[in-house]
Amino acid sequence: MCIGRFVFGIGGESLAVAQNTYAVSWFKGKELNMVFGLQLSLARIGSTVNMNAMQPIYDSIAKSSAFADAPSYQVLGVSLYIAMFTCLFSLACALGLAFFDWRAKRILKTSAATTGETITLKDMKTLLLSGKLWLICGICVAYYVTVFPFVGIGLVFYEMKYQMPHATAGIANSLVYILSAACSPVIGFLIDKSGKNIFWVMAGTLLTLGCHALFAFTFATPFLPTIIMGVAYSVLAASLWPLVSYFVPENQLGTAYGIMQSVQNAGLAAISQLSGSLVDNNGYLILITFYLVSPLTPVSSQHPQ
Numbered sequence: 001m002c003i004g005r006f007v008f009g010i011g012g013e014s015l016a017v018a019q020n021t022y023a024v025s026w027f028k029g030k031e032l033n034m035v036f037g038l039q040l041s042l043a044r045i046g047s048t049v050n051m052n053a054m055q056p057i058y059d060s061i062a063k064s065s066a067f068a069d070a071p072s073y074q075v076l077g078v079s080l081y082i083a084m085f086t087c088l089f090s091l092a093c094a095l096g097l098a099f100f101d102w103r104a105k106r107i108l109k110t111s112a113a114t115t116g117e118t119i120t121l122k123d124m125k126t127l128l129l130s131g132k133l134w135l136i137c138g139i140c141v142a143y144y145v146t147v148f149p150f151v152g153i154g155l156v157f158y159e160m161k162y163q164m165p166h167a168t169a170g171i172a173n174s175l176v177y178i179l180s181a182a183c184s185p186v187i188g189f190l191i192d193k194s195g196k197n198i199f200w201v202m203a204g205t206l207l208t209l210g211c212h213a214l215f216a217f218t219f220a221t222p223f224l225p226t227i228i229m230g231v232a233y234s235v236l237a238a239s240l241w242p243l244v245s246y247f248v249p250e251n252q253l254g255t256a257y258g259i260m261q262s263v264q265n266a267g268l269a270a271i272s273q274l275s276g277s278l279v280d281n282n283g284y285l286i287l288i289t290f291y292l293v294s295p296l297t298p299v300s301s302q303h304p305q
């Protein structure tokens with residue numbers, strides 16, 4: 001299982017790096033934030049479908065006559081085979097993308113998704129010494145560790161703190177991603193119109209901070225902070241990722257996005273472990289207070305554009 005998850009991680013995140021680099025190469029100067037918003041929206045539709053569809057798929061296979069006496073690991077295996085079809089769909093889309101890229105290259109007589117230059121060791125050194133890149137990585141990791149692990153443990157949090165029934169807690173927990181799926185393209189469009197990415201990154205961070213404060217210190221309806229968090233997360237993601245393209249030359253974008261995602265994932269791996277242990281040993285109040293402190297790091301490292 002660990003090998004499978006390792007391969008899955010390499011595949012998924014490499015795909016995300018390529019996707020970001022393509023988006024910048026094709027759309028820089030033309031509604032780039034909206035394009036990132038659209039990507040985000042589709043990714044979050046995928047997360048929401050995954051969160052809500054896998055259990056019913058598993059249950060219906062377990063109940064089917066063909067698997068009536070099958071052990072649970074076999075039912076799980078068949079469920080995962082069904083999920084694999086979405087990966088095949090992704091592969092088909094990647095082939096379609098490769099075709100369009102090749103066609104554009106032929107028609108425009110250029111190297112379509114790149115400048116044609118490749119990264120050199122000197123570029124690599126400059127990139128690694130870039131304070132701006134590390135600041136963006138810092139913002140990214142400090143922000144994302146307050147959202148993804150929160151959604152990861154959200155179901156139990158809503159059930160325990162707000163005494164919600166399982167189904168209602170599931171809906172509440174999906175809301176962050178559902179809202180992000182619905183509003184990210186519009187938010188991306190608005191960011192394009194205003195052109196103030198750093199302002200929006202700060203706004204997204206501060207709003208999320210407010211949501212965690214409401215979760216930690218009040219018993220007011222959790223739907224309000226959850227909805228605000230869905231919007232705030234969309235604001236941050238649609239403004240933060242395109243920011244890299246404003247100061248990293250095109251031939252170094254893939255490397256820059258690779259570094260950003262490595263830092264993000266290292267933080268997420270560590271904080272997911274820590275979240276579990278904080279909940280088990282200290283309870284939800286301490287965990288949410290920890291989330292409350294984390295986004296202060298991105299806020300204090302930003303200044304308006």
Ligand SMILES: NCCCC[C@H](NC(=O)[C@@H](N)CC(=O)O)C(=O)O
Pocket residue numbers: 013016019020036039040043237241261264
């Ligand atoms: N590709 C759209 C912008 C990235 C959004 C961001 N992505 C990640 O966190 C990546 N580690 C995984 C991915 O790009 O799917 C997100 O908020 O999902």
